[in-house]
Amino acid sequence: MKSILEFNREELKAELEKMGLKLFRSLQIFDWIYKKSIFDFKGMRNISKEDQDHLLRKFTVIDLTVAKEVRTDDGEIAKYLFKTGDDHFIETVLIKKDGALKNTLCVSSQIGCSLNCRFCATARIGLIRNLSVSEILSQVLLISREMSKSCEHISNIVFMGMGEPFLNYDPVLKALKILNDKEGYALGARHMTVSTAGLIEGIKRFMDEDHQFRLAVSLNSPLQHIRESIMPLAKRVTLETLIRALKQYQAKTKRRITFEYIMLNEVNMDEDHVLALSRLLKGFKYNLNIIRYNPSRDDHGWMPSVSEVSTFKQRLKKNNIHYNERLSKGDSIGAGCGQLGMERSKY
Numbered sequence: 001m002k003s004i005l006e007f008n009r010e011e012l013k014a015e016l017e018k019m020g021l022k023l024f025r026s027l028q029i030f031d032w033i034y035k036k037s038i039f040d041f042k043g044m045r046n047i048s049k050e051d052q053d054h055l056l057r058k059f060t061v062i063d064l065t066v067a068k069e070v071r072t073d074d075g076e077i078a079k080y081l082f083k084t085g086d087d088h089f090i091e092t093v094l095i096k097k098d099g100a101l102k103n104t105l106c107v108s109s110q111i112g113c114s115l116n117c118r119f120c121a122t123a124r125i126g127l128i129r130n131l132s133v134s135e136i137l138s139q140v141l142l143i144s145r146e147m148s149k150s151c152e153h154i155s156n157i158v159f160m161g162m163g164e165p166f167l168n169y170d171p172v173l174k175a176l177k178i179l180n181d182k183e184g185y186a187l188g189a190r191h192m193t194v195s196t197a198g199l200i201e202g203i204k205r206f207m208d209e210d211h212q213f214r215l216a217v218s219l220n221s222p223l224q225h226i227r228e229s230i231m232p233l234a235k236r237v238t239l240e241t242l243i244r245a246l247k248q249y250q251a252k253t254k255r256r257i258t259f260e261y262i263m264l265n266e267v268n269m270d271e272d273h274v275l276a277l278s279r280l281l282k283g284f285k286y287n288l289n290i291i292r293y294n295p296s297r298d299d300h301g302w303m304p305s306v307s308e309v310s311t312f313k314q315r316l317k318k319n320n321i322h323y324n325e326r327l328s329k330g331d332s333i334g335a336g337c338g339q340l341g342m343e344r345s346k347y
């Protein structure tokens with residue numbers, strides 16, 4: 001049976017019309033699901049019993065079940081293991097900041113990933129399949145319902161979980177638009193970010209979207225030979241091509257781009273990298289997020305020490321490169337950047 005989450009509001013109206021239901025039911029259904037976290041048609045009290053039965057015969061709502069939930073000791077990071085209807089697993093991470101005033105949800109877009117970045121545990125799974133719109137939305141809705149019990153809500157959503165979002169472009173964009181719909185989840189477009197390893201076609205499509213969703217790029221090195229040694233995609237999409245596309249993106253959208261930079265000891269933290277980074281960032285309106293490598297695949301000795309991170313930060317400062325350091329508090333529960341899917345053998 002199909003999940004009702006697969007439909008945006010317009011599509012749902014058309015679907016209800018085909019079923020002979022009143023069109024205003026689409027607004028009621030959206031309200032129950034996205035605003036009131038009611039995922040059972042029987043709990044939608046302003047819908048007649050007859051219509052509830054009709055909906056029940058035709059649709060499911062949530063497509064995932066929570067298989068496991070783990071939290072860090074301070075409760076700031078939670079990792080959810082979800083099981084899909086065909087018995088696969090995906091992970092989603094909730095990061096609470098500033099006393100839970102800022103709650104960022106890191107969602108997955110694929111089961112596994114085909115891009116094989118060398119610092120990433122998800123890559124080890126390979127690509128199993130893309131997630132559907134309903135599976136993407138189910139991650140958000142299930143966690144949102146749990147948070148609402150303590151009067152908390154999700155303030156930001158980032159597509160930085162398992163998978164390359166632009167290799168599952170249409171479902172990801174449809175989910176974003178439903179989450180942004182004022183009659184749906186009503187989360188501001190600027191509070192939602194899609195992170196890519198550098199898929200040019202995706203970047204070009206994304207810049208033509210009529211929404212203010214944000215773009216992040218997993219950069220990790222401003223030097224072609226190094227980048228392609230840690231991100232195989234970079235052999236096909238060179239830095240030169242990527243930067244050209246990003247310049248076009250920014251010229252058209254005027255939106256700031258976030259560059260993600262995983263600090264890998266003896267790979268991308270030396271003076272040459274910082275100088276090249278300084279040149280690359282010139283002319284961009286950007287945020288640079290630096291993240292310490294979390295051991296995830298093999299131990300390449302890549303995890304930098306505190307003093308190596310400190311030296312790198314000094315180099316950035318000396319070159320007037322502004323950065324935000326993202327602290328990987330989730331590594332104790334395998335929820336750090338690049339660690340999703342690491343414990344797959346234990347599922």
Ligand code: SF4
Pocket residue numbers: 113114115116117120121122123161162163164197218338
């Ligand atoms: S870092 Fe992202 S794009 Fe690269 S292999 Fe992992 S999930 Fe895929």
